[in-house]
Amino acid sequence: MVAHQPGRPRRADPAGSGGVGCGDSATPACRPRRRDPGVPGATSAIHRLTPTPGRSGPSTTSPNWSPDPGSPMSYRRVLRSILSIAVVSALVSTLLVAPPAGASAIAGLPASDVAPDAGVNAVQVVAYLPPTTGVLVDGFRPPTSSWGPGNRGHEYSTAVNWPVTSSAVGVVLFAGPVGGTLHVTVGHPDGLRTSYSFLAEIRVTTGEELVAGATLGYSAGRFHFGVRTPDGSYIDPARILGSALRLVPSLVLHEDRLVSAAARAQRRLYERSAMEGLVDWAAASGRWVGNRLVDGAQIGAVLAYQAASRAAWTYIRTVVEADDWIIVGLRVASAVLGVADCTSESVRPPLPTDRRTAVTVGGIDSGPADGAFDDLDLRGLGYVTGDVLRFSYDGGRSPDPGLEMVDWLRPIPVTIHSEASTRRSVSESAILLAELLRRIGQLRPGSTIEVYGHSVGGLVAVTAAAQVAGSPDSPDLRILTFSSPHGGLVMAELLDDFDDLPGMGALSRMIGLPGGTPVLADLTVGLGVEVPVGVPVLSLAAQADLIVPATRSRLQGATTVMVSTGGFHHAGLVGTSAARREIDLFRADHPPACRSLLSRVADVIVPELIDEAHEVIAGKLSPGKVLDKAEGLLGGS
Known part of the structure; x- marks a missing residue:
């Protein structure tokens, strides 16, 4: 090995072996360096920190020392440069390509879902609302093939003749029947098209301009809502509605024979238990109805007796009072007998279907x-x-x-x-x-x-x-x-008389009483x-x-x-x-x-007593006569 001379530039190693010939592959310095699997092109950090036998690393404290291109310090600098360039490139591409936040209600859609518009750089803001207040029972489930099973929109559980409204501002592109069912398609300024399917009635026409919330028609039962991009691709409506998906579980057909057999066995058990419960309920209901008939007959007899007694008791009074009591007695008798026709609590009338x-x-x-x-x-x-x-x-x-x-x-x-x-x-x-x-x-x-x-x-x-x-x-x-x-109203006549008193007209107007006004005369009669x-x-x-x-x-x-x-x-x-x-x-x-017997009788007694109290306040009737009438109505002697 040739030692490095201070003050002289290091000569490039032609073999890339750090200054030692690599003719012999057995030489430790010529052994191939282990690649780091985490960083492409970088050597293993463990290998780089292990000194090569037979050579000593140069002193990093030497002022004229320059790192070897194959040394660990050189690779670190290269990696830092590459990472810095990648980060800056990503930021620049994001700023140049991504649209501003809030520029469109469909900013979250991929580029393929937004209609291209040559010459227009901004997408018009469109706010979408749910098309109905019904419960969402089936969400977006795109099929795996063109004719495969799935759901290309949202399905809502709506009652018959439930109002269906436009999800956003737009123009009706189609309104009419398809395959025996009614459908409406609306185009919106951002290029999307919304569809409203399986309607019982359509209230719009093709070409009609709509505002958000405008009534399109009425549902025929379950209602389907879909959203398509300009190229005809269906997207999840939840992406434009901006609401959390809330699914309601529902039973679906299952073709598994084992499941069907188990269901039949369970159904037979349920039918037997349900029949037993129905028999018990019928017996209990019969007893209850019989008891109520007996109670009703007793109450009716008592009330009829009281009405007859009071009618005889008031016969000696003035003709006007006798007429009053006859009317009250007839009303009480009518209340006891009940109305000829009424609607039970179990009946839920449908909403009108006409406009x-x-x-x-x-x-x-x-x-x-x-x-x-x-x-x-x-x-x-x-x-x-x-x-x-x-x-x-x-x-x-x-x-x-x-x-x-x-x-x-x-x-x-x-x-x-x-x-x-x-x-x-x-x-x-x-x-x-x-x-x-x-x-x-x-x-x-x-x-x-x-x-x-x-x-x-x-x-x-x-x-x-x-x-x-x-x-x-x-x-x-x-x-x-x-x-x-x-x-x-008797009290209206009292207010009118109060206004006729000297100096009372101004007072009544000051405190807000309607005395002396034309409507008060109408209220009197x-x-x-x-x-x-x-x-x-x-x-x-x-x-x-x-x-x-x-x-x-x-x-x-x-x-x-x-x-x-x-x-x-x-x-x-x-x-x-x-x-x-x-x-x-x-x-x-x-x-x-339909109303209960007690409510029907109260409908006669309570308003009659309030009306008599009005007459006392207006000076039309003495308090003693009201007490007598109350005693007669409530069954006193």
């Missing part, structure tokens, strides 16, 4: 954003955005930010009424409402208009329907009133028109309403239903579950819900 428009009418002193109907689940009744509007007492409709983009509502004027506008006479307000109903009928021909009126709003709704019905351009109307005083022929009307009343006694909500020619709300509700009647049940039955042309 419907809802108009809400508030009561006295209700503002443009009347809160009486806030608790009513209008979406659950089948209405979608653009189907519901509020009547303005200054004409037209009240403003609603959610309806600004609904095209068909643009011709209808928007006004903001004051509380004073709600105190006009019922006939004046009804004229404005009738104009609105005719306008809706012209803008949405064939649509059924359902008017929801609360308190005085119910009087306005029925009066307007009487003005519209029978005319050649009359739309199909349905009226639903809540706690409306169709029979007038009640509804001034008859229910128009051919217009279904539902009058809902709360059993313990302290403002409008339920006896005053009875309306001849309408379906009057009294419900138990669990409290002294007036404005809160609209949002109760009992009221919602009666609304569903009325819209499906079903009879009212």
Whole structure:
């Protein structure tokens, strides 16, 4: 070996052996170096740190020492250079190629899934929403072949006639039947196409422009939603909806013979046990029905006896009081016998399938954003955005930010009424409402208009329907009133008399009482028109309403239903579950819900006592007579 001379440059080793000839492969220095499996082209770190027999490494402290190209230090520098270049290249390519964050709702899709658009560098932002509120039961399962099994979208568990809406803004590319089923395809600004399959009804046409949430149609049962790129490839809808996938397990057919045999054996066991349980249940039910019939007969006999006793007891009173008691007795007897036709709790009426428009009418002193109907689940009744509007007492409709983009509502004027506008006479307000109903009928021909009126709003709704019905351009109307005083209010007359007292008019207006206003005179006498022929009307009343006694909500020619709300509700009647049940039955042309014997009797007694208390407060009846009547109603002697 030739030692390295300080101050002289190291001569290149022609054999690459570190200064020793490699003619003899047995020489330790000529043995091939072991490659490091972790780094291509690098020698093993263990071998590099092991000195070669017969040579000593150069001193790294020498100022003129330069590393050997084959030394460990030289390889480390080369590796560091390669890694630095790779990292910088990756960062530069990412900055140049990757789109800015949030540039598109489909930024997470691969390049093949985004439509190429020559001359356009940015993809339009499109926000996608789920097309239905149904439960997702089957997620995206792409098939392994063109005709193989799988699911190229999302499948939702929806009921029949469930609303299906556009997932995003777009244009209808196709709407019609394919293979005996109805389908809709919508193209969106970002190039994607969404499909809505297996519909019962289509409400859009090809070429129609849609906003997000617009109703496309109604489902026929299970509903399928798919998403395709411009080249026709299906992608997972969860990638654009941005929601976590929640699957609901469901049973599927299984062709395994062993499983089928086990299922048949288990089914036979279940059928035997189910039959035994059915027999036991039938026997128990028979005993229960028999006991209830006996109890009902006993209660009916007692009540009939009490009614007859009280009728005889009040016979010596004035003719007017005798007439009152006869009416009350007849109502109690009718309650005991039960209604001729009612709907059991097990019946769940379907949502209407035809197009419907809802108009809400508030009561006295209700503002443009009347809160009486806030608790009513209008979406659950089948209405979608653009189907519901509020009547303005200054004409037209009240403003609603959610309806600004609904095209068909643009011709209808928007006004903001004051509380004073709600105190006009019922006939004046009804004229404005009738104009609105005719306008809706012209803008949405064939649509059924359902008017929801609360308190005085119910009087306005029925009066307007009487003005519209029978005319050649009359739309199909349905009226639903809540706690409306169709029979007038005794307390209204008291407020009017209070306003006539010297100096009391200014006081009543200062504290907000409606004394002296035209609507108060209408409340005193009640509804001034008859229910128009051919217009279904539902009058809902709360059993313990302290403002409008339920006896005053009875309306001849309408379906009057009294419900138990669990409290002294007036404005809160609209949002109760009992009221919602009666609304569903009325819209499906079903009879009212069946009620227990105790509830039916309470429907007569409680409102009658509240009405009598109103007469005492108004000075129409003495407290002693009310106590006598309460004693008679409750069975005292």
